[in-house]
Amino acid sequence: MALPAKLPKLRLIGLGVTEAGIAHNGRSMLDLAEFLYQCMKASSVHNWQYKLAVINTDNVPSNGDKIRKCVVECDFTAGLAAAERDAFCAWLEASVCFINSMV
Numbered sequence: 001m002a003l004p005a006k007l008p009k010l011r012l013i014g015l016g017v018t019e020a021g022i023a024h025n026g027r028s029m030l031d032l033a034e035f036l037y038q039c040m041k042a043s044s045v046h047n048w049q050y051k052l053a054v055i056n057t058d059n060v061p062s063n064g065d066k067i068r069k070c071v072v073e074c075d076f077t078a079g080l081a082a083a084e085r086d087a088f089c090a091w092l093e094a095s096v097c098f099i100n101s102m103v
Contacts (some may be wrong), residue, residue, distance in 0.1 A: 001034055004042040015056040015067070022056075022066045029070035033077050040091045053097045064098035071098075 004010060013035070021028045032054070039052060056063040071077065072089055080088060 001038045004035065004039040005045065008042075008048070010039065011050060011052060013052065013054045015054065016058065017056055017067075018058050019060045022060055022063060022070060024070060025074050026070065029067070029074050030076050032067070033071045033074050036071060036092065036096060037076070037080075037088055040088055040095075043091070043095065048095070051095055051097050053099055055099045055101050057101070057103050059102055061102070062100050063102075064100040068092070068096075068098040 013032075015028070015032070017026075017028045020026075023029065036052075036054075042048075054064065054067060056067060060066065072092065077085060077088060
């Protein structure tokens, strides 16, 4: 989880998560939420002025929408202090594009 702070030019996050993995509190979704939270923290340090794109590489219809929902509603996000959770959700909305991709 220290990686985002070391990647000031991070623009894309590629996932290889199948339909079974895009689930509420699935391990991949919890890890992604924590990783994106670290990206948020790093973005303030590096003053990122761009959007981050999350692209899934599996044939799951509307996968970007489903992944965003999992990240926003997972236990990691829910476990943040209220102000941090609000800041994280606002940052996700403003700075992260969860692409609905079918490959």
